[in-house]
Amino acid sequence: MAAVLDTPLAIRRTAMDLLARREHGRVELTRKLRQRGAPPELIDPALDRLTEEGLLSESRYLESFVSYRARSGYGPLRIREELSQRGLQRADIEQALKECGFDWKEKLQETWERKFDGQLPRDMRERAQQGRFLSYRGYPLDLISRLLNGRSEDD
The missing domain is CATH 1.10.10 (Arc Repressor Mutant, subunit A)
Structure with a gap:
């Protein structure tokens, strides 16, 4: 049975339950509480308090x-x-x-090797396929181009 979210305490408990599973952003947590039936006028004060206490952190x-x-x-x-x-x-x-400390060139290399076994494209069709995949994954086109041309950053 779903909890009734009509009091600040019920909203706080539900928010803390969600935060215990994983970190949430304020907008996301607000949406989830609204979906569970919490009145909007009770959500903001509860989230403000959680933020003050360091339990909710963007x-x-x-x-x-x-x-x-x-x-x-x-x-x-x-x-x-x-x-x-x-x-x-x-x-x-x-x-x-x-x-974040990630080397995006290195992450690109890992993703490409995992998906394509480190095989450079043999023709334009394969090149386009690999490029589309890596672009969809969110890597910059200049890094993708260097990788698929077999060039390092120093070239």
């Missing part, structure tokens, strides 16, 4: 999301777009991508 959410998606083989362009769609501020997203 920066932790950004760090966690960027790390998870990068380890899953996604590039900075895709991660940036996904975070924008989740209602996060562009400046915060850019800061998180800068501070």
